[in-house]
Each structure stands twice: as structure tokens, then as C-alpha cells.
Amino acid sequence: MAMKLYYTPTSPFVRKVMVVAHETGQAGRLETTFLRPTPTKADPGLSKDNPLSKIPALVTDDLGVLYDSPVICEYLDSLHEGPKLFPASGPARWRALRVQALADGVLDASVLVFYERTLRPEAMRWPAWIDGQMEKAKQGLDALELEASTFGADIDIGQVCAGAAMGWLEFRDVLGDLRATRPALTTWYERFRTRASMKATEPHI
Secondary structure: OOEEEEEOOOOHHHHHHHHHHHHOOOHHHEEEEEOOOEOOEOOHHHHHHOOOOOOOEEEOOOOOEEOOHHHHHHHHHHOOOOOOOOOOOHHHHHHHHHHHHHHHHHHHHHHHHHHHHHOOOHHHOOHHHHHHHHHHHHHHHHHHHHHHOOOOOOOOHHHHHHHHHHHHHHHHOOOOOOOOOOHHHHHHHHHHOOOHHHHOOOOOO
């Protein structure tokens, strides 16, 4: 049965959901509703389904609306019978959730930098805020460099999130060169980005 996904192709959080949908064979079940919301004004249509007026949001028949991306991804992973992206228990589960949180945190800080530079009037921008968020994002990437050396051939939600983060950061060029001091993360990402799910979900304007 089809589900409606509030969607924009430039969002790394939407991309995570779409990668999971492709990896679990459910991309054909998602009917995408295009939106390009901004942090300065709630979208009335989206707000009816998600009071936070954020994407992604998934409209289901059995549970109503689910948000945000970690919840949607785990829900989609529960609907198929193949190998799970969310390990059920034990150390593997906690490692995957840790990397998911780390990659999402890198994105959270980097999106704030992007909005500060592109949406806030230049006279009102706060350089110390930008520097502080960039420092957090870069520290997060350095931690992902250490995590990448443990990534195996079987992917999990942590790797999906790391791939979406790397893809968006290079698409928007928020932090400059991501690769020079992160060889393990770079080598892993170059391999991971060739997956069919990543190719099908590349961000574009």
C-alpha cells in the first residue's frame, strides 16, 4: 500500500529515508509530495500533517503521520523481510544508532551554518555562531573517520546516515575540504556512494 512522503531532493534527511526505501525494496510504495520549506515560515499544508512543519514526514494508513527521519527509517525497516538496517539488539545495534546520531548531529550543525550564510541578512550574521557550529560539525566528521574503519560489508542505518551526510556536505560545500585528513571516511564513502540506492537519490536543485 502506498505511503505519502513529504519530500525535497536537496534534504539529506529526506535522502536517508529514500536510501532506506531503496535498500529495503520499498521505493515504489512512496508517493512523494514536493515541498521546499524554510525555517522562517511554516508551510500550511505540511503543518496539517506535521505540527513541526519539517520534512521528511510520512503519511501512513495504519499509524497516521510519522516524523522525523530516524523514526521513518526504522518504520520502513520494520516492513520488509530482508536483512535489517537497524540491528535488533546487542552491540551492533548501539554502534549503528551511535553513528546515526553522530551523522545527524554533523548535519544539524552544518544546516545551521548553511542557513546562517544563505537566509539570514548579511548584516545580521553572527560569525562566532558560524565558527562554533562548524567546529562541532568538523569534530563530528573526525569521529566518523574513526567509525569508518569499522564499517563492514553489510550496511546499517549508521552507514546510510554517514553517506547522506557526506553527500549533502559536498553538494552544499558547507565545510570546505572534507577529505584531506579523513582517509578512512573518504575511502569508505567513495565505495558507498556507488550503491544503486545512493545513485538514485543524489541531491539536485
